[in-house]
Amino acid sequence: MLEAILHNPIAAALIALIGLSLVFGGILGFAAVRYKVEGNPLVERIDKILPQTQCGQCGYPGCRPYAEAISHGDAINKCPPGGQATINALADMLDIQASTLDAEHGEASDIKKVAFIREAECIGCTKCIQACPMDAILGAAKHMHTVIADECTGCDLCIEPCPVDCIDMIPVNTSLDHWHWDLPAPLQLIASDRQTLPAGRAA
Amino acid sequence: MTRAIKLWPMPGGIHPPEHKQQSMQLPLGTVPIPPQLFIPLNQHIGAPAKAIVTVGEQVLAGQLIATADGTFSANIHASSSGTVSAIGDYALPHPSGMHGQAIVINTDGSHQWAPLQDCQDYLTLDRLALLEKIRAAGVAGLGGAGFPTAVKLYTKSTQQIDTLVINGAECEPYITADDMLMQVRAEEIIAGTLLLSHILHHPARLIIAVEDNKPKAIAALQLAAKNYTGEKSAQDAAIEVLAIPTLYPSGGARQLVQILTGREIPHGHHSADIGAICVNVATTAAAWRAVRFGEPLISRITTVTGEALKIQRNIEVLLGTPIEYVLTQHGFAADKALRVVMGGSMMGFTLPDLSAPVIKTTNCLLAASKKELPPPPPAQACIRCGICAEACPASLLPQQLFWYAQAEDSQRLQAHNIFDCIECGACSYVCPSKIPLVQYYRAGKGMIRQQTAEKEKADRSRQRFEFRKLRIEKEEAEKEAKRAARKKAAEEAKQQLANRKSGAPTEQQPDMLATALSKASQVQATPAEQRVKLERMLQTARNGLASARAPLVARNPEFPITEVQLVQQQSRIKQMELKLVEAEKRLADFDAQQAGAASASGEDPVAAAMARAKEKMAQPADEKLRTNLELMQSRFAKAQEKAQQATADGSPAADALQKSLEKMQQKIAETEAELAALATSEVIVASVTPVEENAAQQAMAKARAKAATLTGMSDQEKQAEQLRALQSRLQKARERLQDAERENAPNIEALRIAVSKLEEKIAAL
Numbered sequence: 007m008l009e010a011i012l013h014n015p016i017a018a019a020l021i022a023l024i025g026l027s028l029v030f031g032g033i034l035g036f037a038a039v040r041y042k043v044e045g046n047p048l049v050e051r052i053d054k055i056l057p058q059t060q061c062g063q064c065g066y067p068g069c070r071p072y073a074e075a076i077s078h079g080d081a082i083n084k085c086p087p088g089g090q091a092t093i094n095a096l097a098d099m100l101d102i103q104a105s106t107l108d109a110e111h112g113e114a115s116d117i118k119k120v121a122f123i124r125e126a127e128c129i130g131c132t133k134c135i136q137a138c139p140m141d142a143i144l145g146a147a148k149h150m151h152t153v154i155a156d157e158c159t160g161c162d163l164c165i166e167p168c169p170v171d172c173i174d175m176i177p178v179n180t181s182l183d184h185w186h187w188d189l190p191a192p193l194q195l196i197a198s199d200r201q202t203l204p205a206g207r208a209a
Numbered sequence: 210m211t212r213a214i215k216l217w218p219m220p221g222g223i224h225p226p227e228h229k230q231q232s233m234q235l236p237l238g239t240v241p242i243p244p245q246l247f248i249p250l251n252q253h254i255g256a257p258a259k260a261i262v263t264v265g266e267q268v269l270a271g272q273l274i275a276t277a278d279g280t281f282s283a284n285i286h287a288s289s290s291g292t293v294s295a296i297g298d299y300a301l302p303h304p305s306g307m308h309g310q311a312i313v314i315n316t317d318g319s320h321q322w323a324p325l326q327d328c329q330d331y332l333t334l335d336r337l338a339l340l341e342k343i344r345a346a347g348v349a350g351l352g353g354a355g356f357p358t359a360v361k362l363y364t365k366s367t368q369q370i371d372t373l374v375i376n377g378a379e380c381e382p383y384i385t386a387d388d389m390l391m392q393v394r395a396e397e398i399i400a401g402t403l404l405l406s407h408i409l410h411h412p413a414r415l416i417i418a419v420e421d422n423k424p425k426a427i428a429a430l431q432l433a434a435k436n437y438t439g440e441k442s443a444q445d446a447a448i449e450v451l452a453i454p455t456l457y458p459s460g461g462a463r464q465l466v467q468i469l470t471g472r473e474i475p476h477g478h479h480s481a482d483i484g485a486i487c488v489n490v491a492t493t494a495a496a497w498r499a500v501r502f503g504e505p506l507i508s509r510i511t512t513v514t515g516e517a518l519k520i521q522r523n524i525e526v527l528l529g530t531p532i533e534y535v536l537t538q539h540g541f542a543a544d545k546a547l548r549v550v551m552g553g554s555m556m557g558f559t560l561p562d563l564s565a566p567v568i569k570t571t572n573c574l575l576a577a578s579k580k581e582l583p584p585p586p587p588a589q590a591c592i593r594c595g596i597c598a599e600a601c602p603a604s605l606l607p608q609q610l611f612w613y614a615q616a617e618d619s620q621r622l623q624a625h626n627i628f629d630c631i632e633c634g635a636c637s638y639v640c641p642s643k644i645p646l647v648q649y650y651r652a653g654k655g656m657i658r659q660q661t662a663e664k665e666k667a668d669r670s671r672q673r674f675e676f677r678k679l680r681i682e683k684e685e686a687e688k689e690a691k692r693a694a695r696k697k698a699a700e701e702a703k704q705q706l707a708n709r710k711s712g713a714p715t716e717q718q719p720d721m722l723a724t725a726l727s728k729a730s731q732v733q734a735t736p737a738e739q740r741v742k743l744e745r746m747l748q749t750a751r752n753g754l755a756s757a758r759a760p761l762v763a764r765n766p767e768f769p770i771t772e773v774q775l776v777q778q779q780s781r782i783k784q785m786e787l788k789l790v791e792a793e794k795r796l797a798d799f800d801a802q803q804a805g806a807a808s809a810s811g812e813d814p815v816a817a818a819m820a821r822a823k824e825k826m827a828q829p830a831d832e833k834l835r836t837n838l839e840l841m842q843s844r845f846a847k848a849q850e851k852a853q854q855a856t857a858d859g860s861p862a863a864d865a866l867q868k869s870l871e872k873m874q875q876k877i878a879e880t881e882a883e884l885a886a887l888a889t890s891e892v893i894v895a896s897v898t899p900v901e902e903n904a905a906q907q908a909m910a911k912a913r914a915k916a917a918t919l920t921g922m923s924d925q926e927k928q929a930e931q932l933r934a935l936q937s938r939l940q941k942a943r944e945r946l947q948d949a950e951r952e953n954a955p956n957i958e959a960l961r962i963a964v965s966k967l968e969e970k971i972a973a974l
Contacts, residue, residue, distance in 0.1 A: 058667035060674045068674060140670055141677050159670050182251070184662075185305040186655020189614070190588070190648045 048077045055095045059087040060139035061161030063112045068139065076100075083107050087161075089114035119160040119175040121153045127172035134164035134173060214451060217471035219464050221602040222456040223635045225382050225555065227422065228581075232385045232514040235522035237393055240538045242289050242316050246529035247299050248274065249311040252568040253349035254356050255281030260312055266293045269323035271505050274312055277344070283357045283569075284347035286505040287323075288527035291316040302532065302551050302568055306561030314529070325503040332440050336408050339500055346499030347506050347569075352376060352387075352460075352489035353552060355570040358496055361486065362408050368481045372470055373412045375402050377419040377426065377490040378453060378460035381553030384573040386510045387490050389523040391419065391426035395433035398490050401497030402448055403441055405488060411444040416469055417490070420459060421452040457555065458633040462487040464602050476629055491572075511567060513539050515576035517546030526567050532574060533563040541576055547584070550575040554582060555634040589642035597636035597646060603629045607636040607646050614653035619660055622653050630654075743799055747792040754785035773850045780843030783959045787836055838880045839959075845873045885934035932971065939967040 011018050052073035059069070064084035066072040076082055082096040083105045090107060097104035107114055123134070123143075130148040142158045145151030153164075155178075165173050251257035258275035268274060268287040275285035294315040298308040331339055344359035364370055375398065379387040391398060398417065406415050417434075419427050430450045453459055453468055463474045466485045474480050480487055488496075491510065498504045507528055514521040519540025526535060536549065550557040553573055567574075575582075597607035606625055613621040630650050637646045757778065852866040946960040 053671070056667075057663075058670040058674065060670065068678075069671070070675075139677065140673050142673075157670070157673065159666075180307075182301075182303065182305065182307050182309055184659070185303075185307060186659060187304070187648060187651035189617075189652040190645050 049073045052076050057088040059159035059161045084111045086112035086114050118178040120155045120158040122174045122176045124172040125150050133167040137163045137167045219468050220604045221600045228383045229385050231521045232512045238524045243530045243534045246314040247311045247566040248529035253283045258285045262293050272323040283349045288507040288529045289316045290321040300562040300565040302565040304558040327502045342500045343496050348495045349569050351491035370409045370412045372414045372485040374487040375417040380457045380460035384553045386512045386572050388423045390510050392429045395429040397494040399433045399437050400439050401493035406445050415446050415448045417450045420455045422455045512573040516578035516581050517576035529566045546576045547579045586643045588644045596639045600635040600639040614649035619657045743796045750789040750792045757782045757785045834884045841877050935971050
């Protein structure tokens, strides 16, 4: 038997190859079971890029569900709070074409806002507390509520349920702690280039 | 002093025009105390101090007016005596032009000092006590960064400090404040150096480094070190006053440490991590004054220079003095000045608002003319010459950083170590295209910091959101579990009921059926027997009544008959009476039926039963309810007694009994309400139609409706309604009693009791 195999190089090669494939197949199969990755790691990475406002403007109930949707092939341009920066980051990570923000889901705004409850008008109905995805509203039934400004993501979700319309979205003032230098004006072009720059007049 | 000490070269560096002579022509001067001092709460790196004075308070010079908020903060003291006139937002010497919290003091001009605690010999004091003194005096880095000095000197046990560098390099153009200080207060610097050496466990080397363009300062320091006679520990190393080559920016802490020790501070570390501490000369002197005299930091030496001023010199100025005031004292020509810069020409920034005050980090005020600091020429495109990289003292790649900052690529900026940039401006200075490179780096750093903060917030938001989701899910699961348990219990009960039902027919039902059948046959078979039975019933009822009416005899002579027993007897009598009435009635009915049956013989017994049922229905519903009520009341009385006993014995059943009592009370009240409703409805029903078959049902429905309206009413309304019902009932009961009396009916007694009870109830209401 052994002699026959040794004398038949094709059979020997076949046996060797089949043997190897069986061994490695076994190792890979074991690894696939033993080192199985829990959950979808891609969702985690997408979720990290999303701004976590949990505003639901994308049409999903929170950033993580949207991350899951993106991992299943949904468009990446449905996040107005993240704006173009988030779209670019997502496109970069997923290695797809960056698109512009889908206006259907709202417009991007550079001004950060936080909810503010006009406390004199609050009737203590707790509706906004139930609506807040961040647990950023403090209060109890029939007692005045207030917003923890540091935790508020400015998602707007508390405005609609308020029966007395006592919630405003106010822009966050930049304080000295948050101030930083702006980029200088873009480099000036030489005169001949400058003239062709305005759109429409360019040949 | 040995001169053969090796110095190491620093990478990069430039030689900008020094412009230091003009401010060194005049001796150290002062400006008068301004009428108002604006003292910002944040003059240092870290958290703003917290104001501890109130508006209208009198303060003395050196009095603490704001305390450090946390470790990374510094105390703030009143710079002169006067009254606190306001605490609010005022202009700050900050490139943003933003306003910040400041305490305004209206000075009285006397500059009266608060009592200070001096210290003759600091060597006797604990190091921590010395650090506390420096901290209390609010000393922060006077070189320009404003790092709280006590924090810098509080080294970790892992950081073995072997070199103390006192930084007198002062490399930036125009600034001569440290030069002046070293010339006039050399002894203070020497004493301060020894003090810091003591605090830092006597490092092996004590170096005072001065750029070699300040020979007078070097000479003064060397002389002071030689003639020093103050406190000195035996362990202290000899002070080396070193002249280092003039090169911008050798005065940067990282650069100076590298020049003096040859060791480069690694990325993300402090100089203390490589065993060196670098302290500015002015800070050293201030620390010494804080320990020696207990003197807080309320003034500093500042260079006032620039071609837009008539007088250019160094002045000792109170912190909080408005910059405008300082400039006016030096013949400031506003039309000549293009801009006023705080700091030197390389690293300073243009002041957006001249009403901002001098603070701890104001080392120079430069009122520059157009000729001195011309507006930056328009930047040209980068020609990739690479001179910036040669000039960079931090060995960075300014050109790459420029591209990435322009593209706002924070990842690549960090990969190129943008945070190691000290913003010295050497690259911008050498750039042939005049690109304001440092501005790009500052913007880039700001962008990264902002992104980091946003990311942190996003992470926190994610955590909060996920936690909330988890919480809601948990709540939902709990609710679901409860619901399932309830459903299961209901199903089990149903099952049990079904079992009982399905089990009965096999065992019990035949019996029941048999008895029912036999009963029916009995009834059908012998009407005579039935009559006998009814008569017997009547007799037993009479006997029962007689026995019940018999006067109560106490079973035990020691215990008198209680009221409860009496009530019980009464109710028993009533019950018997009712039974008697019933028996009589049934007998009469039977007789009448027998007569009817005789006249229409052979009639269906079913029809007869129907007729009986009809009759029964026709019987006034309120009569039935009333009997019910009486029964219940007697039961209630019994239960009450039991409950009382149980509570007296402290038996565990007391609670249960009490509960059943409550339930009974409720039932009684319900029946009463029904009765009352019936009493009112009866009149109407009677007037409209003769008693209907389903009158009882109707009345019940009405009573229910009434109860519903009652629950909707307020307590007062309820009470009024009850009162009205009771009154009408009383009226009726009285009428009935009168009738009974007239006819001498057997139920007089019961009616009387009912009337008295009703009266009691009304009184109670």
